[in-house]
Amino acid sequence: MSKPSSPRTTFRRAALIGAVAAFGLLVAACGDQKAEVKPQADATVAGADQLAPCPSVESRPPVANALPDVSLPCLGDGPDIRLSNLRGPLLVNVWAQWCGPCRKEAPYLAELHVKAGDKVKMIGIDYIDTRPDLAVRFAVEQKWDYPHVADRDKQIQQGLKIGGPPLTAFVDAKGAVVYVHRAPFTSQQELDQLVREKLGVTW
Incomplete structure (x- = not known):
C-alpha cells in the first residue's frame, strides 16, 4: 500500500503541472501569433x-x-x-x-x-x-x-x-x-x- 502524499508534495506536483500547462499555452499562443502575422506581410496592397x-x-x-x-x-x-x-x-x-x-x-x-x-x-x-x-x-x-x-x-x-x-x-x-x-x-x-x-x- 503506497504511502499518502504529504500536502507539501501535492502542492509541488500541482505547481509543476501548472507550469507545464502554462508553457504549453505560451507556445501555442506564439504559434498563433506567427500564423496571423505572416499573411499580412504577404498581402497585396488594399484596393x-x-x-x-x-x-x-x-x-x-x-x-x-x-x-x-x-x-x-x-x-x-x-x-x-x-x-x-x-x-x-x-x-x-x-x-x-x-x-x-x-x-x-x-x-x-x-x-x-x-x-x-x-x-x-x-x-x-x-x-x-x-x-x-x-x-x-x-x-x-x-x-x-x-x-x-x-x-x-x-x-x-x-x-x-x-x-x-x-x-x-x-x-x-x-x-x-x-x-x-x-x-x-x-x-x-x-x-x-x-x-x-x-x-x-x-x-
Missing part, C-alpha cells in the same frame, strides 16, 4: 484589385529610341512589364501620389482614355513612391482605368532623363519614343492636340 490588370506583353526585338529596357512590377494585378517590349500608339505617364502637378493633370488623362478608347494605349508609372497604398487609392480615385506599374528605385530615370514627375512619353507603333512632355498638361485641349500631332491618332 489593387480595383486597378486595371497589367497585360502580358510578348517579347520583341529592340528598336532605336525605345523605352528603357527594364521590367517593372504591376501596381495592380498582373505580370511585370518590360517597357522596351511595349508598342504604340501609346502614352506612358510617369506620376506619383505625392506630386501636386500630377494631381492637377490627372483628370485630363482619365478623359483621354475614355475618348480615345483602344486607339491610344495608356500605361502609368508610379515613380519613387514609398506608399503603394496611397498610390493605389489615388489611381482609383482619379478613375485611371488603365494599367499601372511601379518604379520605386528610379530604374527609368536615366533612360527618360527624368528630373521629377509628371512626365509623359509618346510611343509610336514601332516602339520608338517620338516625344517626351516634361511638364504637367494644363488643359484637355493641350493633351488631345499632342496626341494627334505626335501619334497621328484622331477620334
Whole structure:
C-alpha cells in the first residue's frame, strides 16, 4: 500500500503541472501569433484589385529610341512589364501620389482614355513612391482605368532623363519614343492636340 502524499508534495506536483500547462499555452499562443502575422506581410496592397490588370506583353526585338529596357512590377494585378517590349500608339505617364502637378493633370488623362478608347494605349508609372497604398487609392480615385506599374528605385530615370514627375512619353507603333512632355498638361485641349500631332491618332 503506497504511502499518502504529504500536502507539501501535492502542492509541488500541482505547481509543476501548472507550469507545464502554462508553457504549453505560451507556445501555442506564439504559434498563433506567427500564423496571423505572416499573411499580412504577404498581402497585396488594399484596393489593387480595383486597378486595371497589367497585360502580358510578348517579347520583341529592340528598336532605336525605345523605352528603357527594364521590367517593372504591376501596381495592380498582373505580370511585370518590360517597357522596351511595349508598342504604340501609346502614352506612358510617369506620376506619383505625392506630386501636386500630377494631381492637377490627372483628370485630363482619365478623359483621354475614355475618348480615345483602344486607339491610344495608356500605361502609368508610379515613380519613387514609398506608399503603394496611397498610390493605389489615388489611381482609383482619379478613375485611371488603365494599367499601372511601379518604379520605386528610379530604374527609368536615366533612360527618360527624368528630373521629377509628371512626365509623359509618346510611343509610336514601332516602339520608338517620338516625344517626351516634361511638364504637367494644363488643359484637355493641350493633351488631345499632342496626341494627334505626335501619334497621328484622331477620334
